Amino acid sequence: MDLDLDDSTREFQREVREFLAANVPAQPLPSMDTEAGFEAHRAWERTLAEARLSVVSWPREFGGRDASLLEWVLFEQEYYAASAPGRVSQNGIFLLAPTLFEHGTPEQLERIMPRMARGDDIWAQAWSEPEAGSDLAGIRSTARRTDGGWVLSGQKTWSSRAAFADWAFGLFRSDPAAERHRGLTYLMFPLDAEGVTVRPIPQLDGEPGFAEIFLDDVFVPDTDVIGAPNEGWRVAMSTSSNERGLSLRSPGRFSATAQRLIDLWTAGADTGTAARDAVVDAWIGSEAYRLHTFGTVTRLNEGGKLGAESSITKVFWSELDISMHETALDLLGAEAEEASRWTDGYLFSLSGPIYAGTNEIQRNIIAERLLGLPRGSSR
Amino acid sequence: MKFALSPEHLDFGASIRKLFESGSTAAAVRAWSAGDPAPGRTLIEQLAAAGALGLTVTEEFGGLGAEPLDQIVAFVEVGRAAAPGPLVESAAAVPALLQALAASDPEPAQRWLPGISEGTLSATVGFAGRGGRAVAVDADRVDLVLVTDGERLSTGRVGEPVRSVDPARRLFVVEADELIAEGPQVVEASAAGFDSGALANAAQLLGAGTALLDASTDYVKQRKQFGRPIGEFQAIKQKLADVFIGLDLAEPMLYRAALTTATPNRARDTSAAAVACADAAYRAARAALQVHGAIGYTAEYDLSLWLTRVTALRSAWGTPDLHRGRVADALRAGPAADPSGALT
Ligand SMILES: Cc1cc2nc3c(=O)[nH]c(=O)nc-3n(C[C@H](O)[C@H](O)[C@H](O)COP(=O)(O)OP(=O)(O)OC[C@H]3O[C@@H](n4cnc5c(N)ncnc54)[C@H](O)[C@@H]3O)c2cc1C
Numbered sequence: 001m002d003l004d005l006d007d008s009t010r011e012f013q014r015e016v017r018e019f020l021a022a023n024v025p026a027q028p029l030p031s032m033d034t035e036a037g038f039e040a041h042r043a044w045e046r047t048l049a050e051a052r053l054s055v056v057s058w059p060r061e062f063g064g065r066d067a068s069l070l071e072w073v074l075f076e077q078e079y080y081a082a083s084a085p086g087r088v089s090q091n092g093i094f095l096l097a098p099t100l101f102e103h104g105t106p107e108q109l110e111r112i113m114p115r116m117a118r119g120d121d122i123w124a125q126a127w128s129e130p131e132a133g134s135d136l137a138g139i140r141s142t143a144r145r146t147d148g149g150w151v152l153s154g155q156k157t158w159s160s161r162a163a164f165a166d167w168a169f170g171l172f173r174s175d176p177a178a179e180r181h182r183g184l185t186y187l188m189f190p191l192d193a194e195g196v197t198v199r200p201i202p203q204l205d206g207e208p209g210f211a212e213i214f215l216d217d218v219f220v221p222d223t224d225v226i227g228a229p230n231e232g233w234r235v236a237m238s239t240s241s242n243e244r245g246l247s248l249r250s251p252g253r254f255s256a257t258a259q260r261l262i263d264l265w266t267a268g269a270d271t272g273t274a275a276r277d278a279v280v281d282a283w284i285g286s287e288a289y290r291l292h293t294f295g296t297v298t299r300l301n302e303g304g305k306l307g308a309e310s311s312i313t314k315v316f317w318s319e320l321d322i323s324m325h326e327t328a329l330d331l332l333g334a335e336a337e338e339a340s341r342w343t344d345g346y347l348f349s350l351s352g353p354i355y356a357g358t359n360e361i362q363r364n365i366i367a368e369r370l371l372g373l374p375r376g377s378s379r
Numbered sequence: 380m381k382f383a384l385s386p387e388h389l390d391f392g393a394s395i396r397k398l399f400e401s402g403s404t405a406a407a408v409r410a411w412s413a414g415d416p417a418p419g420r421t422l423i424e425q426l427a428a429a430g431a432l433g434l435t436v437t438e439e440f441g442g443l444g445a446e447p448l449d450q451i452v453a454f455v456e457v458g459r460a461a462a463p464g465p466l467v468e469s470a471a472a473v474p475a476l477l478q479a480l481a482a483s484d485p486e487p488a489q490r491w492l493p494g495i496s497e498g499t500l501s502a503t504v505g506f507a508g509r510g511g512r513a514v515a516v517d518a519d520r521v522d523l524v525l526v527t528d529g530e531r532l533s534t535g536r537v538g539e540p541v542r543s544v545d546p547a548r549r550l551f552v553v554e555a556d557e558l559i560a561e562g563p564q565v566v567e568a569s570a571a572g573f574d575s576g577a578l579a580n581a582a583q584l585l586g587a588g589t590a591l592l593d594a595s596t597d598y599v600k601q602r603k604q605f606g607r608p609i610g611e612f613q614a615i616k617q618k619l620a621d622v623f624i625g626l627d628l629a630e631p632m633l634y635r636a637a638l639t640t641a642t643p644n645r646a647r648d649t650s651a652a653a654v655a656c657a658d659a660a661y662r663a664a665r666a667a668l669q670v671h672g673a674i675g676y677t678a679e680y681d682l683s684l685w686l687t688r689v690t691a692l693r694s695a696w697g698t699p700d701l702h703r704g705r706v707a708d709a710l711r712a713g714p715a716a717d718p719s720g721a722l723t
Contacts, residue, residue, distance in 0.1 A: 295630075312627050367610075367617070371620070374600065
């Protein structure tokens with residue numbers, strides 16, 4: 001057992017660090033949930049892509065550099081430590097891309113991936129519906145067979161960044177007669193297609209961070225089906241643990257927040273043991289998650305799979321994020337009310353236990369799949 | 380980078396677990412509390428025969444010269460079994476202390492460590508804290524009692540008994556008897572002994588927490604109320620899921636601390652592991668008692684052995700406050716030089 005890096009990994013880490021030091025904008029970009037901020041973040045994606053750092057773990061032919069999982073974790077660590085801009089492309093890169101690499105056709109990969117890598121197309125996840133949140137298999141939006149493709153109708157909601165994004169991917173009921181989890185098809189559609197209406201929804205911070213999407217007889221060609229028709233549930237689930245586990249919430253993000261919290265604490269007056277303990281616990285939590293991730297990387301490198309285990313870290317990082325921000329607000333004292341990076345972060349952290357599968361659902365998964373408790377009548 | 384226990388570690392852990400499962404460890408713990416050390420001693424002899432007591436003693440002093448991680452693997456099993464006796468003291472703290480002292484004076488290490496490694500000599504140690512009082516576990520049943528106030532290391536004389544919340548932990552006030560060494564080298568050696576004990580203790584806590592979760596999981600699958608196994612109820616599921624999360628995230632803290640004992644981060648990482656493992660074990664104990672209901676609250680039921688053990692171990696090697704304070708000091712001092720690139 002060791003945590004040592006070999007020379008080539010160290011070299012990669014050094015290159016990333018140097019690139020970020022030279023290129024991260026000195027002033028934070030405006031919020032990506034505004035039109036101007038969205039475009040500024042898109043431009044940053046292009047800057048990353050030019051250095052082949054936008055999708056390091058992808059194959060070279062699609063704009064990546066075949067980085068190992070460990071290198072990817074270290075990339076993320078450097079990225080957040082450098083306070084680099086948030087990834088406006090994250091839903092595409094971390095949620096859709098793994099699915100396409102596993103289930104996409106060569107034509108789809110060639111058409112979609114290089115554009116995604118450069119930020120030319122920014123993707124929104126259109127899974128949730130008004131009547132289908134935790135119970136995702138309850139979706140009602142439909143895909144109807146037609147010549148050469150499908151006709152989509154219905155309504156999606158809570159779709160992050162769909163207000164400004166270019167494309168979306170989501171599940172549609174294609175066989176109304178089939179059992180709930182069957183008869184679903186996984187499809188992609190352009191957000192500016194005929195029949196699509198996007199209504200931005202302001203989040204707690206007032207910015208239109210998500211949107212609802214109305215689909216009114218939207219035509220989608222067969223080439224935009226992911227995997228086989230009616231097999232959408234299986235396709236979507238095969239990669240959904242990515243969202244909870246490793247990829248969307250890499251530990252680098254929480255390590256960076258813990259470090260900023262330590263800086264805030266050490267810069268301030270002596271605040272007593274309650275604050276001290278909260279800062280220490282934040283650091284311990286961020287380290288625990290980071291080291292746990294190295295364990296996961298080792299396991300995956302040795303042929304293991306990421307399954308229900310990602311539910312463990314989902315609950316852990318989302319609660320850690322909130323408690324770190326609460327601690328920061330405590331340390332800020334009377335200034336805590338004033339809008340700042342900490343209050344922005346705090347408001348966002350509050351959504352962590354809700355998205356990517358609520359924490360209640362994750363705990364049920366842990367209890368049933370990892371502890372083997374009986375399923376019972378709740379689900 | 381390979382951050383997972385090797386097959387050898389897993390085999391070693393499994394062999395020790397088997398050793399505890401084959402004997403009736405719970406009965407030995409009860410006998411130990413009630414004044415009969417014989418069954419407990421048999422267990423300790425078996426542990427010594429398995430090589431678990433001389434792991435971190437160097438070959439020079441008759442031990443195996445293994446890594447701290449090997450010791451951690453062993454102590455997770457000791458904790459899982461809630462085994463009795465001064466094992467952390469004999470196998471972790473005293474060897475670390477005497478070996479650190481050996482840089483200036485090898486004589487005490489030569490005198491005592493070979494016996495400890497073989498299992499023919501048992502030892503305990505008391506660290507005099509604030510107020511000067513030192514308390515040592517099982518001081519009346521060991522061959523060697525050490526006392527340190529940080530600057531002076533002495534053999535100890537056994538004084539008044541002190542009742543522990545865990546009846547299997549027989550505590551005694553110990554007073555300095557014959558001086559062994561004094562000066563800065565004792566400061567360093569005592570710190571090394573303390574950290575080694577605190578880390579082995581953290582491993583025990585993690586093991587005890589895991590045993591408590593296992594016992595809880597088994598129980599809620601078979602205990603029926605309202606015509607259903609209580610494990611079907613979401614209030615129970617969510618509670619045990621949180622226990623699982625806590626233990627799973629504490630484990631890597633323990634391993635990292637075992638990997639950095641020879642670096643400037645030793646105190647920080649040991650204390651971080653101590654906090655993480657104590658919190659996780661405590662949560663496991665609270666949840667275990669709750670899901671067992673009243674039967675968990677009885678001394679007759681074996682669960683009580685782990686419940687009182689966790690309560691005692693939570694502060695036996697430094698209170699959570701002490702450990703958080705040590706981490707805080709390190710964080711205030713800024714990032715330390717890290718030996719491995721993954722850590723910077
Ligand atoms: C910031 C943010 C970004 C998001 N981005 C996207 C996106 O890009 N694309 C997208 O498709 N969706 C997105 N979502 C939606 C998200 O996936 C859903 O909010 C989530 O799945 C929960 O669904 P719901 O909101 O309908 O809550 P509900 O499912 O109605 O749940 C309400 C409450 O009931 C609890 N509950 C429900 N069922 C059970 C059960 N069986 N046991 C115990 N408790 C239960 C839940 O845990 C929750 O506390 C986003 C949400 C947020 C907050």
